[in-house]
Amino acid sequence: MGGTEADIDDFGGAFTLQRADFQALLDALSKLGYDIIAPTMKDGAIVYGAIRAVEELPIGWTDDQGPGRYRLSKRLDGALFGYAVGPHSWKKYLHPPERELWRAKRNGNAVTFKTKPPDKQKRAFLGVRACEIAAIDIQSRVFVDDLYSDESYETRRRNTMVIAVNCSSPAETCFCTSMDTGPAVSGGYDLLITEVVEENAHVFVMKAASNAGQAVLAQLPLKTASPADVASSRAVIRGAEQAISRTMDTEGLRELLQENPEHPQWDDVASRCLSCTNCTAVCPTCFCTTVADHTGLSGEESRRLQTWDSCFSGAFSELSGGSVRQSTKSRYRQWMTHKLSTWIDQFGASGCVGCGRCIAWCPVGIDITAEVTSLRAKPKKEA
Amino acid sequence: MDASPDIVGATATTPASYTVVNKRWEFNGTATLHLARACEKDSWSPAAPGQFAMLYALGVGEAAISFSGLPETPGRYVVTVRRAGAISDALTRLKRGDGLGLRGPFGVGWPLDSVKNKDVVVVAGGLGLAPLRPIIEYLAHDRGVANSVSVLYGARSPDAILFERDLSRWRNDAGMNVRVTVDAAASAWRGDVGLVTTLIPEIEFRPKNSVALICGPEIMMRFAAEAMEDAGLPQKAIWLSMERNMKCAVGFCGHCQFGSYFICKNGPIFSYDRIRDTLLVREL
Ligand SMILES: Cc1cc2nc3c(=O)[nH]c(=O)nc-3n(C[C@H](O)[C@H](O)[C@H](O)COP(=O)(O)OP(=O)(O)OC[C@H]3O[C@@H](n4cnc5c(N)ncnc54)[C@H](O)[C@@H]3O)c2cc1C
Ligand code: SF4
Ligand code: SF4
Ligand code: FES
Numbered sequence: 001m002g003g004t005e006a007d008i009d010d011f012g013g014a015f016t017l018q019r020a021d022f023q024a025l026l027d028a029l030s031k032l033g034y035d036i037i038a039p040t041m042k043d044g045a046i047v048y049g050a051i052r053a054v055e056e057l058p059i060g061w062t063d064d065q066g067p068g069r070y071r072l073s074k075r076l077d078g079a080l081f082g083y084a085v086g087p088h089s090w091k092k093y094l095h096p097p098e099r100e101l102w103r104a105k106r107n108g109n110a111v112t113f114k115t116k117p118p119d120k121q122k123r124a125f126l127g128v129r130a131c132e133i134a135a136i137d138i139q140s141r142v143f144v145d146d147l148y149s150d151e152s153y154e155t156r157r158r159n160t161m162v163i164a165v166n167c168s169s170p171a172e173t174c175f176c177t178s179m180d181t182g183p184a185v186s187g188g189y190d191l192l193i194t195e196v197v198e199e200n201a202h203v204f205v206m207k208a209a210s211n212a213g214q215a216v217l218a219q220l221p222l223k224t225a226s227p228a229d230v231a232s233s234r235a236v237i238r239g240a241e242q243a244i245s246r247t248m249d250t251e252g253l254r255e256l257l258q259e260n261p262e263h264p265q266w267d268d269v270a271s272r273c274l275s276c277t278n279c280t281a282v283c284p285t286c287f288c289t290t291v292a293d294h295t296g297l298s299g300e301e302s303r304r305l306q307t308w309d310s311c312f313s314g315a316f317s318e319l320s321g322g323s324v325r326q327s328t329k330s331r332y333r334q335w336m337t338h339k340l341s342t343w344i345d346q347f348g349a350s351g352c353v354g355c356g357r358c359i360a361w362c363p364v365g366i367d368i369t370a371e372v373t374s375l376r377a378k379p380k381k382e383a
Numbered sequence: 384m385d386a387s388p389d390i391v392g393a394t395a396t397t398p399a400s401y402t403v404v405n406k407r408w409e410f411n412g413t414a415t416l417h418l419a420r421a422c423e424k425d426s427w428s429p430a431a432p433g434q435f436a437m438l439y440a441l442g443v444g445e446a447a448i449s450f451s452g453l454p455e456t457p458g459r460y461v462v463t464v465r466r467a468g469a470i471s472d473a474l475t476r477l478k479r480g481d482g483l484g485l486r487g488p489f490g491v492g493w494p495l496d497s498v499k500n501k502d503v504v505v506v507a508g509g510l511g512l513a514p515l516r517p518i519i520e521y522l523a524h525d526r527g528v529a530n531s532v533s534v535l536y537g538a539r540s541p542d543a544i545l546f547e548r549d550l551s552r553w554r555n556d557a558g559m560n561v562r563v564t565v566d567a568a569a570s571a572w573r574g575d576v577g578l579v580t581t582l583i584p585e586i587e588f589r590p591k592n593s594v595a596l597i598c599g600p601e602i603m604m605r606f607a608a609e610a611m612e613d614a615g616l617p618q619k620a621i622w623l624s625m626e627r628n629m630k631c632a633v634g635f636c637g638h639c640q641f642g643s644y645f646i647c648k649n650g651p652i653f654s655y656d657r658i659r660d661t662l663l664v665r666e667l
């Protein structure tokens with residue numbers, strides 16, 4: 001998924017849209033029947049929500065992130081996409097936090113079942129970053145490309161237009177370059193936007209990679225991208241790459257984690273971790289769910305609801321004798337080992353895309369990249 | 384969009400309607416239920432020994448339950464449920480004629496190909512005999528498949544012995560070496576007392592030509608697998624049925640993960656060589 005030089009330099013067939021005309025993109029999407037989901041500002045964070053007007057984007061804002069830290073501040077320019085990722089990810093639309101699986105009812109002696117048809121609403125995700133495209137791909141491997149296919153996920157994914165944006169302003173928590181997922185977008189999109197903000201120019205260099213994307217471009221007042229526009233786009237990508245300083249050494253990580261379930265570092269991190277489940281909620285690839293019955297007063301009817309769950313909760317691993325994973329140590333080990341190691345065995349790719357959300361939103365600032373460094377540094381505990 | 388009609392009909396994630404057509408209490412708190420599909424339109428597929436279903440009690444929830452019998456009649460399954468909590472309690476309370484939901488069959492069963500011409504050693508603890516019953520029945524029915532069959536079964540007490548009639552049929556009619564031991568018993572009990580693993584040295588099998596099929600509490604399976612390995616069986620010839628929390632049975636909910644495996648879709652039956660290291664780590 002990562003941006004190779006060839007991908008990055010591939011601005012053939014690109015067009016430019018002026019900042020003054022950006023509303024035309026939103027209008028075209030609405031006209032074509034899409035609900036537009038984009039970054040918005042809410043409660044001091046940039047989160048994804050429905051928009052219709054360009055003014056609803058976090059214009060001129062950026063984010064300052066670090067371990068356990070997320071703050072918004074004003075930029076000096078009026079960039080529309082001048083920030084990294086916030087606490088939400090697109091999974092809340094493709095894999096909703098709560099969903100009705102089915103309704104059951106007693107008919108005489110029999111129990112019968114009904115399901116709602118899948119949600120076919122067309123949605124345009126505006127401002128999808130490279131790491132997020134990788135995360136969507138990873139969740140699709142779980143819900144669509146595996147032994148069973150989840151029709152409800154598959155239908156939502158199929159009706160989603162991905163309008164990607166090349167990152168210009170990565171956060172201190174970003175490490176997509178280590179995970180080979182960004183910052184340059186290199187596939188998995190319908191439309192790709194690179195925002196260029198210069199002294200006297202504010203344009204969006206746009207490219208379509210699907211018929212649906214072409215259909216949107218056809219509605220816009222575009223010009224063919226000039227060599228200068230292309231050069232500026234490349235400069236944006238190169239600038240983003242250079243701005244990323246956080247790294248995670250993934251060499252042999254799969255084996256390292258599987259071979260060290262008793263490493264002393266697990267006790268160390270467990271002494272800090274609160275088992276609060278924040279990291280799993282913000283992670284764009286975490287997919288675990290639980291189910292519960294919501295029963296009417298008569299007890300003759302029930303709705304089966306699926307909600308996001310976390311491997312940090314005690315009930316997650318419950319068996320009739322009690323939870324398998326009682327300690328925070330075993331839960332953190334499960335989360336991190338799954339994410340960076342067993343995920344590769346299960347789905348052919350790491351479960352981490354390097355978005356940094358779990359670092360910023362951990363109340364005690366636990367940093368997955370630093371944990372990897374510690375696991376590497378300390379000797380393997382002898383059995 | 385909201386005007387679209389509801390979808391009726393079972394899928395891998397939506398249960399089919401089933402009815403209890405027969406029920407038998409094995410002993411206090413454990414019942415065997417014969418289930419029949421209520422709606423012909425719902426698909427039904429024959430299950431393999433060792434596979435399981437998700438059974439749904441209205442308003443209470445779903446539990447993973449292995450098939451304890453595999454009738455040939457389409458639309459039929461047999462399960463044995465032990466009352467362990469709310470869901471299994473509701474399932475054991477079902478009476479003849481009551482409805483329930485069923486999804487499945489799910490998972491990978493016992494290695495039917497690997498038992499041919501082998502000395503098959505079945506080691507079961509408690510309710511663990513239930514998921515083994517279909518493969519024992521298969522070996523009893525086609526007596527030429529295996530070279531010999533030993534069934535070692537450990538129960539809590541003499542009044543908690545499952546499938547007593549089957550055990551004597553397997554011993555007397557099918558020529559299997561059936562040994563039953565209990566954890567504790569009053570003096571009237573004339574059989575063995577002690578852990579099921581203590582029976583392993585007492586039976587005959589050719590270590591290099593044997594297959595062990597083990598199901599029971601995890602700690603018992605660990606000891607039994609170690610004992611079979613000590614007796615000379617390669618790890619690949621030792622098979623265990625694993626249990627973890629399960630919500631979906633189709634690889635979506637993440638609950639059943641066991642190291643790199645999802646027990647619902649890669650298991651529940653695993654050969655020992657694939658899971659031994661994981662089994663030895665505490666709280667994994
Ligand atoms: C592959 C497989 C095959 C099984 N076969 C049988 C069988 O043939 N007969 C039988 O009686 N039991 C079987 N079980 C165990 C059975 O699924 C659990 O005993 C049952 O789910 C417990 O639910 P409960 O509410 O009755 O019990 P409780 O003890 O009340 O459960 C407490 C909590 O733990 C959860 N819980 C406990 N065990 C499990 C589990 N395994 N999966 C999901 N949640 C769990 C419950 O949902 C509940 O929230 C099998 C389990 C697995 C994984
Ligand atoms: S583990 Fe952390 S950095 Fe990796 S994808 Fe999840 S939230 Fe992002
Ligand atoms: S690592 Fe941090 S965010 Fe994750 S559960 Fe522990 S305390 Fe919460
Ligand atoms: S039971 Fe849900 S993933 Fe296996």
